[in-house]
Amino acid sequence: MFTTLDMHILEILCEDARVSPREIAVMTGSDEATVVTAIDGLRRAGVLVGYQALINWERTEREFVQAVIEVNVVPQREKGFDAIAQRIMQYDEVRSLYLMSGAYDLMVLCEARTLKELAQFVHSRLSVIEGVTGTSTHFMLKTYKYGGMIFEGGADDRRQAVMP
Amino acid sequence: MRYEDVINRRVADVPPSGIRKFFDIVRQMPEAISLGVGEPDFVTPWPIREAAIESIEDGQTQYTSNWGLESLREKIAAYLRMRYHVTYSPQNEVLVTVGASEGIDLALRALVCPGDEVIIPEPSYVSYAPCVTFAGGTPVAAVTTEQDEFALTPEALRAALTPRTKALILPYPNNPTGGVMSRAQLQALARVLEGTDVVVISDEIYSELVYGGHEHTAFAAIEGMRERTITLNGFSKAFAMTGWRVGYACAPHELLAPLFKIHQYTMLCASMQGQVAADRALGRAFETGFEDVRTMVRSYDRRRRLMVSALNDMGLDCFEPRGAFYVFPSIRKTGLTSEDFCTQLLREKQVACVPGTAFGASGEGHIRCSYATSIEKLNEALARIRAFVERL
Numbered sequence: 001m002f003t004t005l006d007m008h009i010l011e012i013l014c015e016d017a018r019v020s021p022r023e024i025a026v027m028t029g030s031d032e033a034t035v036v037t038a039i040d041g042l043r044r045a046g047v048l049v050g051y052q053a054l055i056n057w058e059r060t061e062r063e064f065v066q067a068v069i070e071v072n073v074v075p076q077r078e079k080g081f082d083a084i085a086q087r088i089m090q091y092d093e094v095r096s097l098y099l100m101s102g103a104y105d106l107m108v109l110c111e112a113r114t115l116k117e118l119a120q121f122v123h124s125r126l127s128v129i130e131g132v133t134g135t136s137t138h139f140m141l142k143t144y145k146y147g148g149m150i151f152e153g154g155a156d157d158r159r160q161a162v163m164p
Numbered sequence: 165m166r167y168e169d170v171i172n173r174r175v176a177d178v179p180p181s182g183i184r185k186f187f188d189i190v191r192q193m194p195e196a197i198s199l200g201v202g203e204p205d206f207v208t209p210w211p212i213r214e215a216a217i218e219s220i221e222d223g224q225t226q227y228t229s230n231w232g233l234e235s236l237r238e239k240i241a242a243y244l245r246m247r248y249h250v251t252y253s254p255q256n257e258v259l260v261t262v263g264a265s266e267g268i269d270l271a272l273r274a275l276v277c278p279g280d281e282v283i284i285p286e287p288s289y290v291s292y293a294p295c296v297t298f299a300g301g302t303p304v305a306a307v308t309t310e311q312d313e314f315a316l317t318p319e320a321l322r323a324a325l326t327p328r329t330k331a332l333i334l335p336y337p338n339n340p341t342g343g344v345m346s347r348a349q350l351q352a353l354a355r356v357l358e359g360t361d362v363v364v365i366s367d368e369i370y371s372e373l374v375y376g377g378h379e380h381t382a383f384a385a386i387e388g389m390r391e392r393t394i395t396l397n398g399f400s401k402a403f404a405m406t407g408w409r410v411g412y413a414c415a416p417h418e419l420l421a422p423l424f425k426i427h428q429y430t431m432l433c434a435s436m437q438g439q440v441a442a443d444r445a446l447g448r449a450f451e452t453g454f455e456d457v458r459t460m461v462r463s464y465d466r467r468r469r470l471m472v473s474a475l476n477d478m479g480l481d482c483f484e485p486r487g488a489f490y491v492f493p494s495i496r497k498t499g500l501t502s503e504d505f506c507t508q509l510l511r512e513k514q515v516a517c518v519p520g521t522a523f524g525a526s527g528e529g530h531i532r533c534s535y536a537t538s539i540e541k542l543n544e545a546l547a548r549i550r551a552f553v554e555r556l
Contacts, residue, residue: 164290
């Protein structure tokens with residue numbers, strides 16, 4: 001049973017995962033123990049999967065390349081796309097994986113240290129998986145928005161500081 | 165030329181807004197956190213902005229009907245019927261205005277003759293009393309108190325009524341107190357007004373922003389009150405559209421007609437783009453079952469609780485507001501006046517709040533803090549206020 005408290009918790013954590021159960025309790029008019037139990041329930045139900053920071057790596061010294069790879073596959077009898085997706089998601093290079101409608105089947109978001117490593121991943125690991133019939137790789141050039149947050153070109157608070 | 169000889173005395177005698185002074189100080193403090201903001205911290209949702217852009221591309225740059233765009237008036241009427249169970253004809257009982265603010269001005273100018281009195285619950289929004297004065301009337305404060313959760317009591321209303329009373333402004337949910345009025349409380353006011361010719365100007369601009377199980381009741385929905393009520397509302401708060409300046413005034417045709425007449429001769433119409441955007445805002449809300457509004461209300465609700473809890477915890481007694489996006493804590497324990505508290509807090513800790521006295525003399529002893537700001541900033545501001553209060 002999905003409660004209003006659950007919804008509040010998800011909205012709060014979605015905005016800032018650092019907010020403590022005690023603070024959530026204050027914000028929702030609940031008590032800390034109830035919030036902890038609710039969070040636990042959301043974790044066990046697989047709704048709340050993890051707590052990650054959103055990092056704009058492009059503003060660091062770190063070298064990396066990212067690509068979106070469109071993958072066409074032959075679905076397997078009875079298992080459909082799941083079995084092949086299970087294979088692909090094992091690689092550390094794969095950051096996200098989606099089953100898509102349209103011109104291709106799977107969309108793989110990949111990350112590697114260098115162009116060479118990424119190329120190697122595509123041609124010697126991904127393309128050779130049984131059932132993969134074709135790939136098309138697009139390199140990402142710049143992140144403007146990710147996880148609902150604007151990384152580049154966001155607007156400041158433009159409101160008048162004091163208004164009646 | 166001696167300007168003081170040519171300026172209308174009524175205008176010259178109204179003091180400048182008490183808020184202005186703080187605004188000027190805050191502007192010189194880039195590090196200041198402002199809890200003085202009177203508008204949502206959301207930018208107008210993109211689909212609404214897009215509608216306005218498309219209308220410009222499409223060459224919709226003309227005047228609209230003086231009443232406002234027909235499709236918008238139809239949506240406003242549908243909205244009020246669905247949400248608050250008040251029925252107005254979109255043909256001649258809904259007037260699209262330049263913000264609810266224009267509606268206040270129109271209503272007062274349409275009603276008030278020299279010597280007429282207009283009752284204004286206090287503390288409340290800074291514009292009412294000056295607008296009454298500009299219209300040639302006399303503002304009469306009906307003081308509301310924390311003990312009554314800043315609701316207007318029948319006793320206070322009765323005490324303020326005189327044979328010269330022309331209108332009552334009913335500003336709930338209230339800025340700055342966050343007070344709301346239940347159906348039963350409104351019914352009690354209705355009983356006082358029955359048999360009088362007092363018109364009620366019900367400013368319901370914060371109607372969507374109510375919390376803790378409170379449901380907004382439109383005054384016009386109280387039995388027998390529709391005929392005497394001018395309902396004012398707008399898009400600024402519920403749809404984060406402050407800068408677009410679109411609101412509306414609704415009333416029985418004969419009561420609305422004089423407002424329309426002034427509007428027709430002065431403002432002509434609200435801007436086409438603002439109206440197109442407002443039309444999309446309501447259209448989208450109908451399609452999505454007000455999902456965006458509900459999400460926004462939940463978000464404000466959490467900040468509201470955070471503020472009330474933290475302020476009480478640091479010894480600033482804070483009544484739990486059930487509407488708008490303001491808290492109105494008492495600062496009496498500090499021994500400072502509202503104005504001194506706010507000035508010192510701003511200079512020493514760079515947090516801007518608004519002294520309660522900006523909303524009428526009865527606001528003394530309180531400050532208004534807006535929580536339409538990110539949780540992160542609220543927490544920082546609260547920590548600074550705590551440090552300030554502990555030092556006193």
